[in-house]
Amino acid sequence: DTLVNQIAAGEVIERPASVVKELVENALDAGARRIDIDLEEGGVRLIRVRDDGGGIEPDELPLAVSRHATSKIASLDDLEGVATLGFRGEALPSIASVSRFALISRRAGGGHAAMLEVDGGRVGTVVPKAHPPGTTVEVRDLFFNVPARRKFLKAERTELGHIEEWLRQLALARPDVELRVSHNGKPSRRWKGEGDLLSEVRLHEALGEEFARNALRVDHHGPAPAAGAAQGLRLHGWIAQPSYNRASADQQYLYVNGRAVRDRSIAHAVKQAYADVLFHGRQPAYVLFLELDPRRVDVNVHPAKHEVRFRDARLIHDFVYRTLEQALAETRA
């Protein structure tokens, strides 16, 4: 069913950056502490993602590239509180149907390493191959067999830019993981693994010195249980103050339970608090993390769109608004 996989790829895999996203998220789901990403020609020629995560048994390699085989959920009920990034089991078969693909892996803690190649959807056989514990996925010649898709790929710099932007978004959310990137054989970026909390160093590296210098740190937990429905909410991160003099609509990073999302209601709450307290009309730059009980948010809206649906959207809007209004007002006092 190469065709079915290619159709699925049409939904999920738009460009090299989508492949990087799927592969890196798999590495994170596998518990990787370090991820190496090698790119050639903006990822069109090659994307190679290597991790030091849990790895895959040789005899499970065919399963990993077959449709709807996910090791991450066992039943529909699990969807409710899904904590891993992937859970649909369609990324690898989709990618492998539109590229020259190789999956090489070895279980952490023993066993043999093996490789499975898939050429434009044609699955080969598992062969022994040397590899340290962890997994490498190689994707060459993306869309080589789908000329209509290949035609829409942009210049190398543009595709690379999309990948870098996605990696920046990830680096802000996962300061605990080391990321190394190379392009056309040259090291291009290295994010050293740090603690669990986004440090000023990484903030600075990701968004520039200006942002880091002008950013206000926010960290607020919802009120105590007795106060009602806002319990268990937490908003933390950084918001630039008006002294930050830069067009900033492209520096708005919002994460819900660690997952980068776009949400109009929250974006509105941030902008409104900013406008009410400080300044009218300007787009605030921010990196904000909202944490809440996963049962109060539905992430299963669309595999590629970064949208979520909140069970109580109004309450969350108001929590974000009030938290930022207070934090920003204090800087004026």
Ligand code: ADP
């Ligand atoms: P999903 O992530 O939705 O489960 P994928 O198609 O992305 O589906 O991956 C299929 C399966 O392959 C995963 O469920 C996992 O078991 C395995 N897998 C993929 N990438 C890795 C990796 N880097 N390390 C360990 N296992 C992996």
Ligand code: MG
């Ligand atoms: Mg996945």
